[in-house]
Every structure is written in C-alpha cells, then in structure tokens.
Amino acid sequence: MMKKLFVTLIAALLSFSAVAGDAPDVLIKRVSEEVLEIVRQDKDVRNGDIQKIAALVDAKVLPHFNFQRMTALAVGRDWRSASTAQKTRLQAEFKMLLVRTYANALTSYSNQRIVFRPFRMRDGETEVLVRSEVVQPGAQPVQIDYWLELADGQWKVFDVVVAGISLVTNYREQFAREVRDGGIDGLIASLAAKNKSLEVTANNRAAR
C-alpha cells in the first residue's frame, strides 16, 4: 500500500516537472489534445453536462491560465482602484463567466481538427503568441491564438483570441460602463447576476 502510494507520488512529481518545463507551444498543443480526447470519448461532455465540463476545465485547463492578469486586462484602468477583496471577487466571477463560455464551445465540438502554425520565439522573451487554426469540413478555418506569459518558470495563458476577437479585452467597454454606473461593486453585482442567470438556463436545459 505504501509502496503503491510512493510510486504514484513519484509519477505525479515527474509529470509535474515535465509540465513546468514545457515550451509555450508544446503546452498549448498538449492541453488541447488532452481536452479534445476527453470530449471525443465522453458523451456527457458533448451533451453539455455542466458539472462534468466544469470538472474537466478545472483539472486540465485552469491551471494553465493566469486569471488575475486576464481580469485586470478586462477591467482596464479601473482595476487599480479596486480593493484586494474586490479584485478577488471580480476574478472569481469573471472566471466563472469565461468557463461557461468555454464549456459552451466544447459542447459544440464535432469533428474539427486543430492545426498549429509555426511557432517562433526569441531568447529571453516572456510574452509570446501561440497561433492555431480550427479546421472543419465545409467552413472557413477559425483562427485561435493564445497569449502566454512566463512567470515563476511557468507559461500561463492570459488571453485567448478567437477569429481576431479577444475573449478578454472584448469585455473592456462593457466593464467600464458598469463601473461608471455603479462602481466596482456594481460590476461585481452585474457579473454575479449574469452567472446566476446562466446557471438557471443551464439547469432548465438539463431538466428538459
């Protein structure tokens, strides 16, 4: 029993160090492959089982994202005027909204193929762009780009750009307006309300 645990622990450590050393393009390729493989095999995920999708995203995708930077980017100038507590809440609500958007994209997966564009990176660069294309029969390929930054020896995604549209900065004007109308707390409340309504819709859909 102890031995088995020990072996598992070693294996986990080994895979962790391999992950930490991954180059940005290798990291993105590996994570997308893993996620798509699960989606291909798991019917519940494709049918929109939100619990399962959330678990999948939590385990496979979220560890490679820098949500603080993403939230700061989406909020823009007003981020600096937010208190630590407000920042934490903003981050949590924004994360939930993005996870739902991402989960939605996963359920519409059918038989697309991801093609990665040649990746170039200069020595010492700490911010890079990994470019890919989703190819599907009978439709124009969709460009999906990932911006990653190096922090503490790990590459983390801070922006995802689909067909030229940043899922993060596209919120900037909407967030700025919320802050103008109701302050940072107003924005937090709006995001929370939005997440709540999405949860209700998802539950209704599941109940049907």
Next chain:
Amino acid sequence: MTLQAGDSIRRLKRLLVLGGALLVAAQVGAQDKQRDPFEGFNRTMYSVNEVLDQYAARPVAQAYDAAVPLPVKASVGNVFGNVGEVWVGANSALQGKGGDAGITLARLLINSTVGILGLFDVASEMGLERYNEDFGQTLAVWGVSDGPYLFLPVIGPRTSRDFAGWAVDTYADPVRSIRSSNERLSATVVRFVDIRAGLLPADRLVEEAALDKYSYVRDAYLQRRRNLIYDGRPPRMDD
C-alpha cells in the same frame, strides 16, 4: 472569368470618384474621438435587426442548416468564395501584397478547373491559403481610419470606412452581373442565408457571454476588422 476581372477593374475606375467622396466623409468622421458617436441610433437599429433576425433570417438559416447536407453547404460556400477570388486578388494587389494576389489567382484557376467551377476547394487542400480581403481593408491599408461605427438592420455592423468599402465591394460583386434578375435574386438570397447560417454558432456565445449584447457585438466586430486589416496578427492594445 477574365471577362469578369476586366469588368471589375472598369467598375473600380468608375468607383474611385465615388470612393473619394466617401473617403472624405469617413475622414471627417474619424476626427470624432468616440468610436460610436451615434450609439443611440445604432442601438435602436440593433433592436430592429434583432426582431427581423428572430422572425425571418435566423429561422430560415436554421432550416437551411438542418436540411442541407454538409457537402452541399460546403460547395455553396466554395462557389461563392471562388466567384469572389478575383476581387480578393484585386484588393491584395491594391494593398501591395503581390504574393497574396498571385496565390489568389492560382486558387481561382485551380478551383475553377480541377475544383469543377469552384464546387470543391482543391486549392486549400493543396496548401494555397484563402485570403480574406475587401475594399474596406484596402482603404485601411491606404491610411483611412475607422470613422464612426454604424449598425443597420440586415446589413449589420460597419465602420464608416467599411461602409464605403462595402459599397465598392457590392458594386464589384460578380453576382450583380448575372443577367437574369430571378437568378441574381436567388444567388443573393442563398448567399445571405449561407452567411447567416455560418454565424449560428456565434448566437449562443453572444447570448451567454455578453453583459450587453450591443456592446459585445460592436467591440467584437471592431476587433475582428482590425485583425483582418493586420492579416491575422495585429499588435496588442493593452493601454
């Protein structure tokens, strides 16, 4: 096809005068600091469009999407894409991208022959990339700024510059040169439905992701255009 190319160029010449006038209008607008000075009007038009879309365009697109098998849908898209390649190539050339123009011409030749009049996109399978160019992008490359944002029912979102560009694109559109008015109308409708059907997956995304759908669509449109103008690699704008 060469006839159509000649036709397009002749039209382009005639249009430069009109284009020039529109350019001036767009430039004047660009001095306005705000990107969306007509937001009130645009929001009204957006609501009108939502109703039209809900009761007409979306149901038709959904029916088309459900009823037409994938290979046929792919061919419809391919044919319209192929017909548009002359104009795409012309715009690449006007933007000084000779190499892209050459590839587009090669695509046209290959898909019109081996691809049986554009039904099959053989060129893409051979690794010849399809470029996305239009006259609005050409104007942007020539230095024309966005100008005020406008949203109109059915036509959708445009910057003023892209409105001018779109007017030129429409004028140069080969579908316009179809003689029979019935066939011309059919081609226009089929293309509209094909484009709307292609946008169906985006509906739910906007519905779920946006706090304010109008702003979300506007900002997505502006980012998308910027991406196309920079051919898929715009510099980051993070303040």
